[in-house]
Amino acid sequence: MPIFMDRHDIRDANAEAVAAAHQEDLKVQAHHACKALTYWCDEQRGTAFCLIEAPTAAAVGAMHREAHGLIPNMIIEVDPSTVASFLGRVTDPEGAAGDPIREAGFRAIMSTDMANSTEITNSLGDAGALAVLTKHHEIVRRALLAHEGREVDRAGDGFLTCFASVSQAVACAVAIQRAFQSYNLSGAGPVDIQVRIGLGAGEPLADGDALFGSIVNLTARICARADPGQILAARVIPELCAGKPFTFRRHGEVRLKGFPDPVELHVVEWTG
Numbered sequence: 402m403p404i405f406m407d408r409h410d411i412r413d414a415n416a417e418a419v420a421a422a423h424q425e426d427l428k429v430q431a432h433h434a435c436k437a438l439t440y441w442c443d444e445q446r447g448t449a450f451c452l453i454e455a456p457t458a459a460a461v462g463a464m465h466r467e468a469h470g471l472i473p474n475m476i477i478e479v480d481p482s483t484v485a486s487f488l489g490r491v492t493d494p495e496g497a498a499g500d501p502i503r504e505a506g507f508r509a510i511m512s513t514d515m516a517n518s519t520e521i522t523n524s525l526g527d528a529g530a531l532a533v534l535t536k537h538h539e540i541v542r543r544a545l546l547a548h549e550g551r552e553v554d555r556a557g558d559g560f561l562t563c564f565a566s567v568s569q570a571v572a573c574a575v576a577i578q579r580a581f582q583s584y585n586l587s588g589a590g591p592v593d594i595q596v597r598i599g600l601g602a603g604e605p606l607a608d609g610d611a612l613f614g615s616i617v618n619l620t621a622r623i624c625a626r627a628d629p630g631q632i633l634a635a636r637v638i639p640e641l642c643a644g645k646p647f648t649f650r651r652h653g654e655v656r657l658k659g660f661p662d663p664v665e666l667h668v669v670e671w672t673g
Contacts, residue, residue: 506605510570
């Protein structure tokens, strides 16, 4: 049976109220051939996201209507493996037992790309390039593990990753650049490895019909815009890191493919 995620704007509601609504869903779910799997509640931003196994999106709306009358603002079909990759679970947290779940769906997204992969392959050949790529993956994954990042996807020379904490995402990006700098200065490898990094952040259902679709696309565009060895971040990143020990420099507004309005970017200073 398909899995759906919906979005509720719940201004002035709290985690207790959302938990109570979830319990009401459980009482009536069988009437609509649904199974309310879990939810995410963000009191600060006034949003909640429910994950439901259901025959149709209409059945999800009907279940909510009967249970508590809170009609979703958006409902999309999702892949449970994608939900698990971004949000870490597809059921209630262990031990929740009806208690309010105060876990936001908001995530920081980091996209990385190895800048000089073509030149490396041309100079070292396939076997040599594979060894360099393996080292690249090792360095990135070590930083992800240290900063509670989750690998969502890997395509060739780069990674798509996510974090529950924006500051951890920035710290991870800085750690990655510093690790590659140390590796390059050590002379341990046959060539230097340089990466571009892009940072963004947002909620699961911002717009469109894909989980984290717009923010993933934006972060990928930001990454492609970065210079080798640079970390570029969307404006939301420094805003959410106020008071944290990071240094941001305004890069300016740029136009990115697929986004009609200029996007304000900031450089994360990581040297020194």
